[in-house]
Amino acid sequence: MxxxxxxxxxxxxxxxxxxxxxxxxxxxxxxxxxxxxxxxxxxxxxxxxxxxxxxxxxxxxxxxxxxxxxxxxxxxxxxxxxxxxxxxxxxxxxxxxxxxxxxxxxxxxxxxxxxxxxxxxxxxxxxxxxxxxxxxxxxxxxxxxxxxxxxxxxxxxxxxxxxxxxxxxxxxxxxxxxxxxxxxxxxxxxxxxxxxxxxxxxxxxxxGHGRWRLSVTGEGNHAGTTLMADRRDPMVAAAQIILAVRQVAAAQQGARATVGRIQPVPGGTNVIASRVDLWLDARHTDDAVTARLVETIHGKAQKIAAFEGCAITLTEESYSGxxxxxxxxxxxxxxxxxxxxxxxxxxxxxxxxxxxxxxxxxxxxxxxxxxxxxxxxxxxxxxxxxxxxxxxxxxxxxx
Missing domain, CATH: 3.40.630.10 (Zn peptidases)
Structure with missing residues (x-):
């Protein structure tokens, strides 16, 4: 046996x-x-x-x-x-x-x-x-x-x-x-x-838990010729959004929120990305709290993206209460x-x-x-x- x-x-x-x-x-x-x-x-x-x-x-x-x-x-x-x-x-x-x-x-x-x-x-x-x-x-x-x-x-x-x-x-x-x-x-x-x-x-x-994709779009360009002041860099926005996710989750008792995957497009070392996709995992025992958590994260992400001259979309990929x-x-x-x-x-x-x-x-x-x-x-x-x-x-x- x-x-x-x-x-x-x-x-x-x-x-x-x-x-x-x-x-x-x-x-x-x-x-x-x-x-x-x-x-x-x-x-x-x-x-x-x-x-x-x-x-x-x-x-x-x-x-x-x-x-x-x-x-x-x-x-x-x-x-x-x-x-x-x-x-x-x-x-x-x-x-x-x-x-x-x-x-x-x-x-x-x-x-x-x-x-x-x-x-x-x-x-x-x-x-x-x-x-x-x-x-x-x-x-x-x-x-x-x-x-x-x-x-x-x-x-x-x-x-x-x-x-x-x-x-x-x-x-x-x-x-x-x-x-x-x-x-x-x-x-x-x-x-x-x-x-x-x-x-x-x-x-x-x-x-209760779910997965959402945050897509930050900016302007792809050359890393060597584009002045810092002229950039609409979605990677910079993405970095700030990841920190905001941690901040929002930490402020809500019992909440968990994670960005475990990030994908720049096109992904070259000497390229300013045109788009960055982030995958968000958010969880809480109360489904209403999870919904508010994601809503708050999305709101902060919109402001961050706008400040960097970028746009953002949020797509739910799966959710289980x-x-x-x-x-x-x-x-x-x-x-x-x-x-x-x-x-x-x-x-x-x-x-x-x-x-x-x-x-x-x-x-x-x-x-x-x-x-x-x-x-x-x-x-x-x-x-x-x-x-x-x-x-x-x-x-x-x-x-």
Whole structure:
């Protein structure tokens, strides 16, 4: 029987990023495709029946697919230079939990599936949890088809190249109806569990969060011949906007706002940019506060841009309101894991999208570093294997 640690060790060389450190596994990249093949192989070894649906979600079934099934799983894609556990921990734990249930002699009274959702991080096409959004209809299919990656490829083109029919992308009520309950195990992405005490927590809620693109347009010109007084430099405006984002968020208790990506056009060393795109991530437990936060940032950005002779546009790329997991299912998880603490999280997950449509819950596994979306993300081997056992306990109770 495989342990979570041995399963993760078997993919430890897939998608290593020599430049950033950690792992870079964008959806439908060679690395992510290799991981999808790995999962299909592992599921096959366990006698699970594997299918890939029209949105690219992989389902591995123990028992015939039918409405009301118990589903667990996570994702395999990563942010650029991400850690080894964000996503794959949940998938490996689900496989190990299936092994554990069989070793206990559990005979499921309803079907169980392990699911792998594509583009959870949104690192390639800019929309987080794209697979679960498509499944539920939380994103318009035409919008999804027209999303573009950094190389200009549309999601429709990439989907077609990977065996999907772009015309069939979108809400899938039949597949959604097969989910009776969804449980996602994930590495904790903060220090809520601490270094002592239980290594497994039950999730209670997810902070409301969204992504917006701020595009600052100015006048492209020659860096050597354009006098400082004659410039309309969007990079100068962008720098001030980034500082304003920090200032606005720091003034609002409980708010988080981040500019983690900036892209100048055309991007030459000796060129004054004509446009600079900034991507803003903003979060708060109160959705109204998040909206005001973004509105305030936009207002300050407009003034900064105008002062520099530039213009600015704000485009919402994705938004998920604060999610509270199904209270009845949460109680069942707590009953199955006596003494497990209950944690809220500031990170988005497929479980958060699915929670609006089916009873959903989460388990978090201790991360002693408290760091995530970084090579320093970590889970101790004993905690990883204990997490799979806890997942098996939960699944057994629900089965």
């Amino acid at each position: 495989d342990t979570v640690t041995s399963l993760l060790n078997s993919i430890a060389d897939v998608g290593r990023d020599a430049q950033r450190g950690g792992y870079t596994r964008p959806v439908y990249s060679t690395a992510e495709l290799d991981l999808r093949s790995w999962f299909i192989e592992q599921a096959g070894r366990r006698g699970l029946d594997v299918e890939t649906d029209r949105n690219g979600i992989i389902w591995a079934w123990w028992g015939a697919p039918q409405p009301g099934a118990l589903v667990t799983g996570s994702h395999l894609d990563s942010v650029p230079g991400g850690g080894a556990y964000d996503g794959p921990l949940g998938v490996a734990s689900a496989l190990a939990a299936v092994d554990e249930l069989r070793s206990r002699g559990v005979a499921p009274l309803r079907s169980l599936a392990v699911a792998v959702f594509p583009e959870e991080e949104g690192s390639r096409f800019g929309v987080a949890c794209l697979g679960s959004r498509l499944l539920t209809g939380a994103i318009d299919a035409d919008k999804a088809r027209n999303l573009r990656d950094a190389d200009g490829n549309t999601f429709a083109e990439v989907a077609r190249a990977n065996g999907l029919d772009p015309a069939q992308l979108g809400a899938d009520p039949e597949a959604l109806a097969r989910i009776g309950d969804f449980i996602e195990l994930h590495v904790e992405q903060g220090r809520g569990l601490g270094e002592d005490g239980p290594a497994v927590a039950v999730g209670s809620s997810i902070l 604060t999610v509270h997991f199904d209270p009845g299912l949460q109680r069942q998880l707590e009953n199955a894991l006596p003494g497990a603490p209950v944690l809220a999280t500031g990170a988005g997950h497929d479980a958060g999208v699915l929670a609006g449509y089916v009873p959903s819950g989460m388990l978090f596994i201790r991360n002693p570093s408290g760091i995530s979306h970084s090579p320093e993300e970590h889970v101790e081997d004993a905690d990883a294997d204990g997490g799979a056992a806890a997942l098996a306990d939960v699944l057994e109770a629900l089965l």
